[in-house]
Amino acid sequence: MRRQELLRVRGRSVAWVPPLLLLVAIAVADYHTIGEFRMISWIVLVPAIAASICGVWGTALFAVLSLVTYVVADSAWPHEHRSGRADFVLVALGGILATLACAIRVRDENRALHMSDVTDTVRRTVLRPLPPGWGGLDHAGVYLTADARVGGDLYDIQPGPHGTRVLVGDVQGKGLPAVEAAAALLGTFREAAYHEAELVTVAERLETRMIRHRGHTVALGRSDGDLPQVLDFARTGGTPTATDVLLGFPDDEREAVDVLLFGHEPPLAVGPDGVRTLSAAAGPPQVRRWRVAAAETLLLVTDGVTEARDGTGAFYPLAHEVTRAVAEDPGTAEPARLAAFVRDGTLRHGGGRLGDDTTVFAVRRRPGGEAPEGGRLRS
Template identity: 60%
Template sequence: MTRPRPRPGRYGATGGRRSLLGRRPPTARPDAVQRQKLLRVGGRSVAWLPPLLLLVAIAVLDWNTVGEFRIVSWIVLVPGIAAAICGVWGTAALAVLSLGAYVLVDASWPHQYQTGLPDFILVAVGGILATLACAVRVRGEQRMLHMRDVAETTRRTLLRPLAPGWGDLDHAAVYLAADSEARVGGDFYDIQPGLHGTRVLLGDVQGKGLGAVEAAAALLGTFRESAYHEPRLHTVADRLEVRMLRHVRYCAAIGRDDGDRFATGILVGFPETAATDTVEVINFGHEPPLVIAPDGVRSLPSGDGLPLGLSELTYDPPPLLRVPLAPGETLLLVTDGVTEARDAAGVFFPLRDRVAQALAEDPRTAEPHHLVQFVRDGTLLHAGGHLVDDTTIFAVRRPERTEAESHTGGEAGKPGGR
């Protein structure tokens, strides 16, 4: 049963995006942070422990060997190791401790067996260089963390979090950037509830890099406004086309090489009438969505529309298709990161066949969260874990109405129902 919400907030702020199993997805962190997590016990850092144990081991071994075999100069390794895993002050402290341990151990030997000033200078200089190297490393890690935070903020701005049940739809999404460092690319998707029903958009901007991200942001901004206000889905499509043309012209005016940029996409409208078991679909040259139903998998018609940004090549707008989609049937939309994923032999990922097989084995595959998880895992396995393009997997469906909701036309359990 859908959770009641005040009607003014129905189209307002979104909540946190959930992961495949309903939990907030863990934020990927740099290797440096993961390494520091491994060196914590009970919430406290123990990064100092390995170099300290090495220092003790070298001192004990040197004390228990003969005078002709002195290894006390190996203490220079201690600040070097600390520089890789400790902070600046920790490295400096271990460097001083190493120098003190060297003096103490070396002085405990008779004069003829002492290593003397040369190794003292070696340990001292090694400690100073290790401390400087640690400072450079820490500064680089801080800069890397800052850049990752900027990339994460950009991703969350472009692909905003969607609350569970947003737009009176069950939904789940997975986005995998081909560039794991950039964390964002030209794929985009969103759900926008509005005055005339809920609209869904998924698309893929041609090309890569910041230019594709900017184009995706421009299209999403236009979609969020027009999908809320416009009564006709065709008008939303027209506004998206105009926005893409304006963006391309602006990029050309400032001398950027984006003159041939375009975007494929799927625009889906879920009419406001709860009894309607159809959806409106406009296809901008994108791979047709799949409908995952309890009795099997079917593809929607392609629609033969041109990608966004190419309307100057023809006077014909993309057609609007009305297709049946009963509550409980899931609409699966993917970008070409899925459909063009290849295995080692160059064979494309057979999306429809794999989903149909999984559905026959487990009917729960049709649920959005299970579906996107299955497609994600299957795509990564098929491609050997290496994605050559950004990949978006988006599943959405109307929730199945209860018997009480069916008798009242669905308004009883509908958020904000009048």
């Protein structure tokens, strides 16, 4: 969060309060000190505190106030020991350095906020907003970055003539190469998921797009083009460029979902009766159809959740925690609440730190199955 937002009360900045209170406290304490022990030279701390929480002009103002207060306090009581010129220089120099430090801090903060805005813009461009009920599904998604660099986690919903398809994936790497790969996958998914009748054909289209993308990166001389693709990963057990899970919600079966996994964690079906794993079939990647009750939500997460560690190195027990939460309150299975619960649990387990980008996506059919206008497209 921005420091300015943290130091506001009812919309007004209160960043000036701590250094002002410190200024008054030091002046009062100095009045009550006697002999050669004088507190007034401690006033050099005031602009230092202001530099950490105020703006440049606010810090400069406290530097001047500190210097004026020093001069007044040091000369107001002739019978007391005077700190003298040396401490005057100390307070003046401290104010100047504090103002310079504040200017550097504000510049770096503005640069960080700018980069954060750029990252958010890139993510919004790649991960388009999903309208409520899109494709006849209730959904909730959470994306958290592990650092300032944008990552390659992705998710999307695409309604079409052959049902609604869902994609959740994790592209290897960080920064623009990962964003490029994610954008390539999402663009292909949105077209293939609409036009192709078979879910496995959608996956093949994604694989073809990644092979083409790899050829482009190799031509550019980038090392991210040397990694095998998702289908290669499933066959060889190598390191994939991207891991994906595809879900298909057929129109002809209300309580069915097709699952196709490529190196990704299998989804969890979370409902009032508990939690179960919708694992893939053994052998080469193939579509597996599962029966899913109307009250069950499908939970999909990326490595940021499953590989989150606590101080002892233990992984986050996702299935156990979700099972416990649903047993205590069946309403936790609702998509928005479930996504928020996993997000909070992951952050709490990792002590507020993320080892990898984290995506949590929860989805289930809307009651009644009707999508809002535009959410169920037909040829």
